[in-house]
Amino acid sequence: MSAQSGSKRRPWLAASAMLLCVGALAAAAATTVSRSLVSYQAPEVTLVRADGQHVSLPDELDDGRAVLLSFIFTSCPSTCPLTSRTVEEFQRMLGPESANVHLMSISIDPEEDTPARLAEYARRFHAGPTWHYYTGTLAASIAAQRAFDVYRGEKMSHTPVMLLRVAPGKPWLRIEGFVTADELVRDYHRLRVSR
Numbered sequence: 001m002s003a004q005s006g007s008k009r010r011p012w013l014a015a016s017a018m019l020l021c022v023g024a025l026a027a028a029a030a031t032t033v034s035r036s037l038v039s040y041q042a043p044e045v046t047l048v049r050a051d052g053q054h055v056s057l058p059d060e061l062d063d064g065r066a067v068l069l070s071f072i073f074t075s076c077p078s079t080c081p082l083t084s085r086t087v088e089e090f091q092r093m094l095g096p097e098s099a100n101v102h103l104m105s106i107s108i109d110p111e112e113d114t115p116a117r118l119a120e121y122a123r124r125f126h127a128g129p130t131w132h133y134y135t136g137t138l139a140a141s142i143a144a145q146r147a148f149d150v151y152r153g154e155k156m157s158h159t160p161v162m163l164l165r166v167a168p169g170k171p172w173l174r175i176e177g178f179v180t181a182d183e184l185v186r187d188y189h190r191l192r193v194s195r
Contacts, residue, residue, distance in 0.1 A: 070084075086178075090184045
């Protein structure tokens with residue numbers, strides 16, 4: 001094959017790759033979203049926030065505010081960026097009301113996700129002052145994942161799950177699938193009204 005014929009194929013390959021990405025995003029958006037009310041007990045583990053502070057997971061969850069909890073890892077190529085973009089939009093759409101919601105993202109890859117790496121990831125998604133990212137030991141991360149039924153044994157096997165609770169002691173709304181920010185805002189307001 002000549003160099004010229006190889007270069008002629010590159011635009012086709014780039015276009016194919018683009019179509020595959022668009023198709024994957026469309027498929028993700030069309031995925032069925034399921035919701036259920038569930039009670040969880042947070043394990044007594046210490047995590048490390050992106051600001052370097054060692055914190056108790058139960059204390060972080062029960063500071064009196066509503067909580068939106070997600071599990072991510074910074075090198076994730078697909079699910080985590082979509083989830084984080086949704087949380088970013090949720091934060092933006094709530095505006096000043098976002099001060100009443102503690103946004104929490106816990107790394108499922110704490111051996112790679114250092115506080116500095118999480119801080120950079122937080123900047124990428126314009127995390128405001130109420131959105132915290134957490135890492136820690138592998139054991140602490142797995143304990144948190146198991147407590148919230150998101151542990152899948154291997155980081156590449158994880159699925160999109162968000163957990164929303166309007167106040168300490170209330171049940172969690174477990175949202176599985178790729179929810180939109182609009183839907184998430186509606187879920188939040190519905191839960192607040194039913195509180």
